[in-house]
Amino acid sequence: MSVWFITGTSRGLGLEIARAALAAGHQVVATARNAESVRERLPDADGALLTVALDVTDPRSVHAAVEAAMERFGRIDVLVNNAGSGLLAAVEESDDAAVRALYETNVFGPLAVQRAVLPALRRQRAGHVINISSIVGFATAPGWGVYASTKFAVEGFTETLHAELAPLGIHVTLVEPGFFRTDFLDPASLHTGPDTIDDYASTAGAMRVAAASLNHAQPGDPAKAARAVVEMATAPEPPLRLPLGADTLRAFDAKLEAFRKEMDAWRQVALATDHDLDGDRDTPGR
Structure with a gap:
């Protein structure tokens, strides 16, 4: 039995992870x-559940929630950084306030909870x-684009965290879901911005239409x-990445293929940017 600390459990994937962890016998x-x-969605089963108010953008709230968890259970074994919000708009359509708010929740939030x-x-x-x-x-x-940039940031620091924590016996995993039937595409979760630019009608605009039709x-x-x-969390050697959904696998396969093709096409240009070898300096013993 492990103690799971999960953010963003009021609905969606966070709520389902909490349910699954409880069903598996965890606290x-x-x-x-x-x-x-x-509390309205998760009944307490034999004292295995602690519900705590937590705003990931408020450091005092973060520390208070972690202290409450340690006081109740004495340890935390699994941290799930799930809380987040979305933005669907062309990069140019994304105003500064919306971008900063998104980074506060999706990037600075999990960093604060991790710390x-x-x-x-x-210690454990x-x-x-x-x-x-x-x-x-x-x-x-x-x-x-902007929403993806927050997740690119999460991927970057999580990859590094994986390397930094491995010698300490701590596992780190990125979960990469595709489109799952949650409320994420609802207006309450996904912001689209008040202003649109006609030139992006066939790209970002088409995606807005597609997202609305895909909702639920x-x-x-x-x-x-x-x-x-x-x-996955019970595996002896859990993965660094766990992509979820057939749509995710298709997208990842396509990107890896395109990346390899482009890298091979420009390989000689990349290699040509190194310093020329100096024969004398590269001679052993000199």
Whole structure:
């Protein structure tokens, strides 16, 4: 039995991960800005659940939630950084305020939660950090540029965290879901910006239309995704990346193929930028 600390559990994938962890017999600290909304959705099973108010953009709130978890259960074994928000707009359509707000939640938020939890994991010399990324955290698309950039940031620091924590016995995993049937595409979760530019009608504009038609018809099953995450966390050697959904695999395969093709086409240009070898200096013994 492990203690799971999960952010953003009021709905969507975070709520389903909390349910799956409880069903698997774990203890769960389920956090959200509105803790009452979590209590309404997650019945407490034999004291295994602690619901705590947590705003990932408020450092005091973050530390208070972690302290409450440690006071109740004495340890944290699995951290799931799930809380986040979305933005669907062309890069040029994304105003400064919206971009900064998105980074506060999607980038600075998980960094703050990690900083609060990692001292406990380091003392234990054990644990698992699971950061929820996205299909567009690796393979982006028109309309998702700024949102994808926040997930690219998460991917970057999570890859590094994986290397930094491995010697301490702490696992780190990126979960990269595709389109799952949650409320993510609802207006309450996904901001589209008040202003649009006609020149992007066939790219970002088309994506807005597609997203609206896909809302609550997404191919992914969030309950299955949550069970996969909980099962993955029990693996002796969990992966750095866990892509979820057939759409994610298709997008990743296409990007890897295109990346390899372009890299091979420009390989000689890349190699030609090194310093020319100096015969004398490269002679052994000189």
